[in-house]
Amino acid sequence: MKNDIAVIILAAGKSTRMKSDLPKVLHSLCGRPMLGYVLDLVAALKPGKVVTVLGYRQELVRKVIPSGVKACIQKRLLGTADAVKSGLAALKGFKGTVLVLYGDNPLLKKGSLKKLLDYHIKNNVDATLLTAQLKKPAGYGRIIRDKCFNICGIVEEKDADEVQKDIKEINTGIMVFKKEILERNLGRIRANNLKKEYYLTDLIGILAKKGCLVDGVKLEDPREALGVNSRAELAKANSLMQQRINEKFMQEGVTIVDPSTTFINFDARIGRDTVIYPFTVIERGVKIGKRCSVGPFAHLREAVELKDEVTAGNFIEMVRAKIGAKTFVKHFSYIGDSSVGSCVNVGAGTVTANFDGLHKNNTVIQDRVNIGSDTIIVAPVKIGRRAVTGAGSVVIKNIPESTVVAGVPARVLRKR
Ligand code: UD1
Numbered sequence: 001m002k003n004d005i006a007v008i009i010l011a012a013g014k015s016t017r018m019k020s021d022l023p024k025v026l027h028s029l030c031g032r033p034m035l036g037y038v039l040d041l042v043a044a045l046k047p048g049k050v051v052t053v054l055g056y057r058q059e060l061v062r063k064v065i066p067s068g069v070k071a072c073i074q075k076r077l078l079g080t081a082d083a084v085k086s087g088l089a090a091l092k093g094f095k096g097t098v099l100v101l102y103g104d105n106p107l108l109k110k111g112s113l114k115k116l117l118d119y120h121i122k123n124n125v126d127a128t129l130l131t132a133q134l135k136k137p138a139g140y141g142r143i144i145r146d147k148c149f150n151i152c153g154i155v156e157e158k159d160a161d162e163v164q165k166d167i168k169e170i171n172t173g174i175m176v177f178k179k180e181i182l183e184r185n186l187g188r189i190r191a192n193n194l195k196k197e198y199y200l201t202d203l204i205g206i207l208a209k210k211g212c213l214v215d216g217v218k219l220e221d222p223r224e225a226l227g228v229n230s231r232a233e234l235a236k237a238n239s240l241m242q243q244r245i246n247e248k249f250m251q252e253g254v255t256i257v258d259p260s261t262t263f264i265n266f267d268a269r270i271g272r273d274t275v276i277y278p279f280t281v282i283e284r285g286v287k288i289g290k291r292c293s294v295g296p297f298a299h300l301r302e303a304v305e306l307k308d309e310v311t312a313g314n315f316i317e318m319v320r321a322k323i324g325a326k327t328f329v330k331h332f333s334y335i336g337d338s339s340v341g342s343c344v345n346v347g348a349g350t351v352t353a354n355f356d357g358l359h360k361n362n363t364v365i366q367d368r369v370n371i372g373s374d375t376i377i378v379a380p381v382k383i384g385r386r387a388v389t390g391a392g393s394v395v396i397k398n399i400p401e402s403t404v405v406a407g408v409p410a411r412v413l414r415k416r
């Protein structure tokens, strides 16, 4: 626990450029609001205090904030400097280092923040900025350095002249301050002429002019700097986050045949030696065992659990379904609200008709059942152990163990 470090996360902004009714920080990357990633990152740093600054539709944002993290309100959205001021009000009595993070900066990694904090503390700097070198810096504040290469200010894109626009070193928005320096000087910032907002970035020029020690640490991987302001940036951030998630699974021993067409939710769990074929979507809360085979073109939706050695093959959709070990669901099937045993074979084209127009109903298929191709199972229904359904059956009643049924509606033909 680093008691002398406090973190302020700015998350009050509207979604102006997103053109959305949802607050920007609640837009999802790989199934999770972007603010969630920032909160996790902060939790991993174990600072003494964490304050989030909320504003636009704060009642919605509050829901993703864990207990133990303070939420304070910025009454009017007057810019990032004003937001920091609101955050500071919740840090009365705290002495030490203040790290400012933006809620729309979800790709940042713990290592980079640690490096920034270590540098700031070790060198006794007054304000340290996390900067990045970008090939295309458009949209970001540019870092202004003097002849001796010392940082002397930040110019926002809107206020930058042509020469400044050419600067490739940008402000990621992440800054560390000595608290008393931040507190003492925040009030010196004047509203920006164009937008009538108080820019936190203006503080850097003010501090440099006063002779405070201002320094910068450059990100090794500039992709971590991505700030999400638009839907296009959201898509880019999503794809970078997906790359990270897929790489993590590969490191853990999962084969992903084509990571660029494999979409796995941040909280999915996948066992070793499972192979995921292309064009597969794996959503929230899905658990996949060892040595499974998934896809191509599989859609595993929320609360799906595959035990070991399951095949969920071509063009399969599953939702709220538990599938037992060594069960095959290999071609064109919809399995919803179902519990399927082990060593079951589900024939091509099988559909669980789980919705009666009003309710979702459950299907139970016990161990070693053999479902013939094109069987429709009208839930609620239970198919007993070792039962067999003929191709094209429509099952509307429970089927006893070890019986063979066929037809529309399915009738018992014989014992097995
Ligand atoms: C900001 C920086 C810019 C930097 C970029 C990095 C300023 C003035 N500019 O620009 O130099 O390159 O981030 O991504 O800081 N917020 C509030 N209250 C407000 C306004 C904003 O809480 O009144 C929050 C937003 O929710 C957001 C963050 O502050 O999480 C940044 O605001 P945003 O409007 O996205 O700033 P940028 O224009 O991206």
Ligand code: CA
Binding pocket: 102, 104, 227, 228, 229
């Ligand atoms: Ca931003």
